[in-house]
Amino acid sequence: MKIGYLGPKGTFSYEICKKVYPKEEKIPFKTIKETILELNKNNIQEAIVPIENSLQGCVTETLDTIIQNKDIIIKDERNVKIRQNLMAKEAYKLDQIKEIYSHPQAISQCRNYIYNNLPNAEIIESLSTALAASEVSKRDYTACIGNKECIKEYNLKLLQEDLQDNDSNETKFWVLSKKVIQIKDANKITMIFTTKNQPGALYNALELFHNKNINLTKIESRPTKNKLGEYYFLIDIEIQEGNYQATIDALKNIKGFYRILGIYKKQN
Numbered sequence: 001m002k003i004g005y006l007g008p009k010g011t012f013s014y015e016i017c018k019k020v021y022p023k024e025e026k027i028p029f030k031t032i033k034e035t036i037l038e039l040n041k042n043n044i045q046e047a048i049v050p051i052e053n054s055l056q057g058c059v060t061e062t063l064d065t066i067i068q069n070k071d072i073i074i075k076d077e078r079n080v081k082i083r084q085n086l087m088a089k090e091a092y093k094l095d096q097i098k099e100i101y102s103h104p105q106a107i108s109q110c111r112n113y114i115y116n117n118l119p120n121a122e123i124i125e126s127l128s129t130a131l132a133a134s135e136v137s138k139r140d141y142t143a144c145i146g147n148k149e150c151i152k153e154y155n156l157k158l159l160q161e162d163l164q165d166n167d168s169n170e171t172k173f174w175v176l177s178k179k180v181i182q183i184k185d186a187n188k189i190t191m192i193f194t195t196k197n198q199p200g201a202l203y204n205a206l207e208l209f210h211n212k213n214i215n216l217t218k219i220e221s222r223p224t225k226n227k228l229g230e231y232y233f234l235i236d237i238e239i240q241e242g243n244y245q246a247t248i249d250a251l252k253n254i255k256g257f258y259r260i261l262g263i264y265k266k267q268n
Helices: 012-020 032-040 060-068 104-109 111-117 129-136 149-153 201-211 244-252
Strands: 002-006 025-029 046-053 073-081 085-088 099-102 122-125 142-146 157-160 170-177 188-193 215-223 231-238 258-264
Touching (some): 002 012, 025 032, 032 046, 032 060, 032 170, 046 060, 046 104, 060 215, 085 129, 085 149, 104 122, 104 142, 201 215, 201 244
Parallel strands (some): 002 025, 002 046, 073 258, 099 142
Antiparallel strands (some): 046 170, 073 170, 085 142, 085 157, 188 231, 188 258, 215 231
16 A cells, blocks of 8 residues: 655654554655645555644645545544754754755744744745755755654754744644545544525534534634635534434534545544
8 A cells, every 4th residue: 555645754744654554655745735636646545644733723735635625535633743853964053054944834833943043044945844854965054944853864963952932832644545434433523614605604504513512623714715705614523422423414404515524533
């Protein structure tokens, strides 16, 4: 089985991919969108992509691409503690660093550290933290921010560890598939829906869950990209013993489009 992930080797996606699929063939891709599209084309059988960070919120590229490809489903979720590190090809002093390479999410997670310790370094965004590490391995007086795995993958030196502005920094990854699998002890549903653009429409949709005592643990919106002011609403639903069918029945009563993205077991 071939598993796709946001590469190259050394990304946090690669780290979680190794844990979930230690023996399967792992295929790196340059972007999250490409990873999901290759799954949709059946060139890989499953994919692991980041969906949410505790500091920066939703990874919109992941969500938007899944919404646009109706056959993709969520099979599982995994949470990973994120520890960001400053690395370079040589053991430079901080005041020697002229450029910092990393993925925009990693840069945002270390904004205070950069401001206080590297205020004059130019920030250059990369498609992944590992691509940033690869680039920095060829450049003098530059550094990258990313996973410690990059040290051995790209022969780098560790300049500073644990740069993140908040020690509660955690990222949720989705395991994606096109094959519907019945998950034993599933206790979570992720879905999207739309409502009519009229007063009380969203309230009426959410009231369906309230009336059946169903807990929503997350709600956020994404533009449908069809018309200004039209949105998909993403919700996470907690399934408790005995209310599974009530949850499904509530979904059927939503006056608009809805799609279940996955029924799976949440990670505590």
